[in-house]
Amino acid sequence: MTKNIETTSVQQAIESRRSIRKYAQQPIDREDLQHIFELVRLSPSAWNLQPWRFHVVINEDLKQKLEDAAYGQKQVTSAPAVIVVTSDMEDVLANLTETVHPGLPEERKEEEVATLSAFFNGMSVEDRGQWGLTQTNIAFGFLMIAVQGMGYASNPMLGFDQDKVRELLGLPAHVKFAGILPIGKPNSEGHPHHRFDLNKIVAFH
Template identity: 70%
Template sequence: MAIQTTQKVLSVKDAIESRHSIRRFVQEPLPKEDLNQIFELVRLAPSAWNLQPWRFHVVTDSDLKEKLQEAAYGQQQVTSAPAVILAISDMEDVLANLTETVHPGLPDDRKQQEVANLSSIFGGMSVEERAQWGLTQTNIALGFLLLAIEGLGYSSVPMLGFDQEKVKELLDLPEHIKFASMVPFGRADAEGYEHHRLALDKTVTFH
């Protein structure tokens, strides 16, 4: 897939090494082609049973960003960024549309078996249990999102410090959804802190 973007494209290695959380952004609109390219990459994220429970709400409206900033306890990066992404998980929508996630190359009888199997598995869970399961998968897509943003020449800051019920109300989101993150992003107008990470021997064990 050819990448069409108005920004310089970084390698995966460079995107990982250069990514910092940025809280001040250049005040300029984001080209639609860059937004589309980011999500074309994110949609390739893997998920168990290919269920893809992530949904993304992109906010560029200034008035709505001000309301999101208020819900985020006044954090300035929300209105500084030209766009704010709400990454959510919606397993109830997934279950209502299971046939969309089954691979089209399967024979019809296999498709029906897959739908029946998944309906049985998740139907035996509570709404909350399904939601928590979906959130673990959505966090995979969140990682893809942060790297896609960085790789296409932009910067971001993932946040969970906000009133989730208020944001649900502002975006008219159903009660059952789970938030993976609020992600303001755009071109950086500040530098992030130097990386400070635990040593490998603290986080990695070889067996």
């Protein structure tokens, strides 16, 4: 029987989110993780290519090695789960038919696959990898809000040795990293928000 999962509103999740570096020592319910990713997989992407891939690290030995690769940042081992968010455009290109909407006529599906294949094969592996990373960053944002909405906390990280993390997870060289996200129940409050005034970041034309 699936449990009743309660979430906060999007506004509450955004307003209450803080970067948390100390977590309560209790595991995350697997159903909660499943629900988080059910929400995150609805993230939008250009041509619906969905290049994001999520590696959920819960093994304690692996988390310790991940902490070492993250220059000793303790939130990695403090959190019960650590999500490594990556982008894999080469996997996308190898399976383009999976991204095409099933409701399209067969002829349209073939046209779309041919168009996308020609477009991305005209780019270098590095350039299309960077393209996929811009899409994956959208999902990273959705992930943080989904985590917060489920009553958990997180801390987005880009300070880590990518080569070491790649080796730990057995990832191919072409895979790009959007970041690492430790998640769990907070055991600290985090810092109050300090953000720019709207006049600095918003321009109406």
